[in-house]
Amino acid sequence: MHPLLPRLAAQPRHPAVRSGDATVTYADLDRAARAHAAHLLAAGVRPGERVALWATPDVATIAAVVGNALAGIATVPLNPALGERELAHVLRDAAPRQVLASHPATFAGRAPSILPIVLDGPPASPPPPAAGDTLLVLYTSGTTGAPKGAVITHGNAAFDLDALAGAWGWTSADRLVHALPLFHVHGLILGVLGSFRVGASLHLLPKFTPEGVCAAMAAGGTMLFAVPTMYHRIAEHCEAHPEDARKLGRARLLVSGSAALPVRENERLSRLFGQRPLERYGLTETLILCAARHDGPRLAGTVGPPLPGVELKLVDDHRRPLAPGPEVIGEVAVRGPCVFPGYLNRPDATAQAMDAEGFFYTGDIATLTPEGEVRIVGRRATDLIKTGGYKVGAGEVEAALLEHPAVREAAVVGLPDDDLGERIAAFVVAYPGQAPSPQELADHVARLLAPHKRPRVVRLVSELPRNAMGKVLKKELAALPK
Numbered sequence: 001m002h003p004l005l006p007r008l009a010a011q012p013r014h015p016a017v018r019s020g021d022a023t024v025t026y027a028d029l030d031r032a033a034r035a036h037a038a039h040l041l042a043a044g045v046r047p048g049e050r051v052a053l054w055a056t057p058d059v060a061t062i063a064a065v066v067g068n069a070l071a072g073i074a075t076v077p078l079n080p081a082l083g084e085r086e087l088a089h090v091l092r093d094a095a096p097r098q099v100l101a102s103h104p105a106t107f108a109g110r111a112p113s114i115l116p117i118v119l120d121g122p123p124a125s126p127p128p129p130a131a132g133d134t135l136l137v138l139y140t141s142g143t144t145g146a147p148k149g150a151v152i153t154h155g156n157a158a159f160d161l162d163a164l165a166g167a168w169g170w171t172s173a174d175r176l177v178h179a180l181p182l183f184h185v186h187g188l189i190l191g192v193l194g195s196f197r198v199g200a201s202l203h204l205l206p207k208f209t210p211e212g213v214c215a216a217m218a219a220g221g222t223m224l225f226a227v228p229t230m231y232h233r234i235a236e237h238c239e240a241h242p243e244d245a246r247k248l249g250r251a252r253l254l255v256s257g258s259a260a261l262p263v264r265e266n267e268r269l270s271r272l273f274g275q276r277p278l279e280r281y282g283l284t285e286t287l288i289l290c291a292a293r294h295d296g297p298r299l300a301g302t303v304g305p306p307l308p309g310v311e312l313k314l315v316d317d318h319r320r321p322l323a324p325g326p327e328v329i330g331e332v333a334v335r336g337p338c339v340f341p342g343y344l345n346r347p348d349a350t351a352q353a354m355d356a357e358g359f360f361y362t363g364d365i366a367t368l369t370p371e372g373e374v375r376i377v378g379r380r381a382t383d384l385i386k387t388g389g390y391k392v393g394a395g396e397v398e399a400a401l402l403e404h405p406a407v408r409e410a411a412v413v414g415l416p417d418d419d420l421g422e423r424i425a426a427f428v429v430a431y432p433g434q435a436p437s438p439q440e441l442a443d444h445v446a447r448l449l450a451p452h453k454r455p456r457v458v459r460l461v462s463e464l465p466r467n468a469m470g471k472v473l474k475k476e477l478a479a480l481p482k
Contacts, residue, residue, distance in 0.1 A: 002128045003154045004069060004135065004161075007172075007199040008033075014172065016196065019059050019204040026199075029063060034123030036067030041124055045097045047072030050137060052096035054078045054114075055183040057206050060102035062182070062192055064117045069154070069193075072129030076137045076149070077183035080107075087111065089146050090139050093345060131155030137344050138185065138284050149344035150284045152189070159337040160287040161194045163307040168253055168278065169294045170223070172199035177221040179208035179230070185284055186258050191225050210237035214244035222252040228261045229470030231277065235268050249273040253294055255280065259471045260376055260395060264402045266300040279303045281376055283362055285353070287338040290374045301399070302373040310336040311359075312374070314366060319355070324368040329393055331380050332362045365393060383474075385414035387422045392453050394424075400448045401426060401455075404441060406434035411464050411472045415457065425457035427477050429464060436460075 002008065012027035024032075045051060053064055055077040068075045076094045078087070091099070091111060101107050104114040129135075135154045139147040164170065176195050180187030195202045200223075203216045210233050217224065226234070231254075238245035248254070254269070254277040261279055270276045281303035282288035289312065292304035306312040314322045314330030322330040335358045342350035354360050365377045365384050377383060377393030385392045394412040401410035409429040414422030426445075430436060438458035446454040461480050465473040 015201045032063040032119040033067035037071035038124035039118040050074040050096045052076040052099045054101035074134040079183045175201040176223045177216040179205040210234045218247040227258040227470040263300045333359045388420045406436040423456040426455040
């Protein structure tokens with residue numbers, strides 16, 4: 001039995017993927033994936049070796065990922081928007097045996113010898129890989145240097161997906177509406193492989209639009225995975241089109257992740273759809289660590305408790321454990337079967353991020369509620385602001401700014417200050433037609449929070465820089481035009 005995909009051949013007539021007007025059954029997917037695996041094995045690619053794959057949102061890409069998994073060949077997903085330098089680094093570091101694409105001409109000249117994905121021909125039946133074998137090499141965003149390849153094993157993914165299936169009541173009766181990129185944990189492991197592990201159906205959208213998501217939900221979708229930026233746009237659309245809000249309201253489960261969902265947005269979605277999205281938290285290196293349960297409390301601003309089998313603690317700057325409390329802020333350290341074995345070719349980086357006891361130090365800062373729920377404050381490098389002897393979480397100031405009726409988006413960072421060490425700086429996107437003054441916004445925060453959390457700098461900007469998953473690129477904020 002395959003350690004990750006035991007149900008692939010168990011329900012041959014059940015729909016696996018719907019894309020456009022086409023529906024691919026599990027039998028179709030199994031046949032195509034095994035034909036792809038046979039083609040790679042015949043070309044000399046061996047189990048344990050790596051192939052790179054342009055992660056375009058189509059059925060061929062999904063079948064190739066599944067075929068690689070069946071054959072024990074590791075997939076290195078390539079973001080279609082990678083720049084020349086980033087792509088060269090990934091290909092040099094991962095050293096894939098082949099570079100594949102569903103439409104090689106789309107990427108002509110961007111990498112040597114891009115080969116087509118072949119999904120027909122005699123299928124292979126290779127022996128299943130072991131749980132500790134590499135499933136994926138996912139490259140991090142490179143916020144602290146060149147991107148590093150996080151090695152994810154079949155066992156990492158299987159444990160995590162089983163824990164999430166339990167938390168979310170995820171079964172073969174579900175149909176997941178999917179409009180996420182296929183080169184990250186959220187879209188590829190959770191969305192694609194998670195659906196196939198539980199035997200559910202996947203409604204694949206080639207690009208995200210609020211209209212497309214609402215139509216897919218109306219066509220039988222029961223679950224939606226999305227990032228906060230997507231939910232924000234869906235909410236704006238549904239406020240103008242109440243009939244689409246009703247379609248989303250029929251969902252069994254709405255899940256938000258990859259970035260914090262502002263409390264204001266959570267409340268907005270609850271009003272629109274009659275249910276709160278479930279939030280969850282994880283990293284590329286750890287997969288998902290915490291998740292709210294489908295049958296448990298849904299507390300705005302929290303990401304749920306740690307999943308069963310995940311050990312989580314808060315530590316100080318010297319990695320000493322902190323006693324949890326409502327005002328205690330610390331770095332999240334975790335240990336468990338979902339935590340990766342290390343970075344490809346980077347034992348130094350692995351040793352720096354993990355200790356001898358197997359705890360991975362995430363770089364995220366958080367607090368714990370009395371109920372054991374985790375509240376993520378932000379990144380230690382950019383969101384823990386040390387100002388005038390105080391520690392301030394940027395997320396708390398951002399949440400306060402978002403309570404101002406003129407504020408559409410907000411991002412807060414610490415800037416160097418000779419007197420305070422760091423001063424709190426807020427970058428704000430106002431709603432169209434609104435122009436709140438910096439003083440007004442600073443005073444608004446001061447009314448809601450302690451005086452030392454008041455922004456000393458407030459800048460109105462047209463938009464916030466974001467990556468492909470909608471996360472704000474805080475290191476780029478100071479360079480925004482005034």
